[in-house]
Amino acid sequence: MKIPGEKLIIRIWESVADKGIGSIFRPAQIRREGLANLEIRRAELLALAQVECEIKDIRNGVKELSDFSLKLPFADERRVKSHLRIEPVINTESLIEKVGLQGLADNLQKEVNISKALIYAEESVMQDDAEPSDEKVEDDWIYRWKDCASQISSDDMQRLWGRLLAGEVKQPGAYSLRCLEFVRNLSQREAKLIERVLRLDLEGAIWSGFEVEDGALRYAEYLELESLGILTGVTGNISNNITTHEPGVRWIRFLRSYQKGLLITHDDLNAALKIKGYAVSALGLQMKTLAEFECDENYLRKLGQFAKEQGFSVEIVDYLLKDGYYMFSNAIQL
Known part of the structure; x- marks a missing residue:
């Protein structure tokens, strides 16, 4: 068996x-x-x-x-055994x-x-x-x-x-x-901190617009993670203009976050989604594979609303990757 x-x-x-x-x-x-x-x-x-x-x-x-x-x-x-010695004896x-x-x-x-x-x-x-x-x-x-x-x-x-x-x-x-x-050389506290930030990983980046009260880290913690070599761009706050994967067909991008993702579309083929954040380093990506993370739906929803404010259509979806193609289900329109 x-x-x-x-x-x-x-x-x-x-x-x-x-x-x-x-x-x-x-x-x-x-x-x-x-x-x-x-x-x-x-x-x-x-x-x-x-x-x-x-x-x-x-x-x-x-x-x-x-x-x-x-x-x-x-x-x-x-x-x-002797109890009579008075001089220092090793x-x-x-x-x-x-x-x-x-x-x-x-x-x-x-x-x-x-x-x-x-x-x-x-x-x-x-x-x-x-x-x-x-x-x-x-x-x-x-x-x-x-x-x-x-x-x-x-x-x-x-x-x-x-x-x-x-x-x-x-x-x-x-x-x-x-x-x-x-x-x-990692302490338990540092390991927990790394887990907290990597649950927010989205295609190798952490969106910096997520607020502390919603579950984001404090800026000092992001700086510590940069000094550890897990993140880059914290001091510079990297700007990223996300463009379409399928030029000439329609503007569409899918951003994965563990079991769920954001399916983002736009009628304008020349549109660009403007997001600021921190990049996850190669070391950070290796560390990411050492734990099982669950999607932070609040994080996804906040980022989806941010994209929607820029004129994009956004859905939160479950996905399955099969034979190199994504299969979506349970779509929720934002």
């Missing part, structure tokens, strides 16, 4: 298995029957949560290596063991972080029946991903790293090494 997303899930594990990545579960070494079952992932995440609790106990000194059936070669069972043996415990905790946490990101990578393709690319993900990219993902303990950010891996497996070269380094 074919499992949704099975081919992509297997390819994800094939991409990391021979590099010793995800060694806690090693699922690529066996046939993962029922791979799309969410219960499997819940069980794995619960197991990882238990490991994290034990890591915390190690850091707090509650557990020692002996609790894990491990033994450091430098551990001396014939310790001499207990080298104790210090080395403590450092060893901290190193163990750090390495365990890295493995947990990677394993969680891999589980989230699986989840992101569970309903995707696309065929894996014949091209393999570059080794340098995989090792960089491992290094970056191992440092992240936040669930939200681990999901982001999972989607990065899944997207690169689906389309090798989709995310540059620069993108990985960008995400690596």
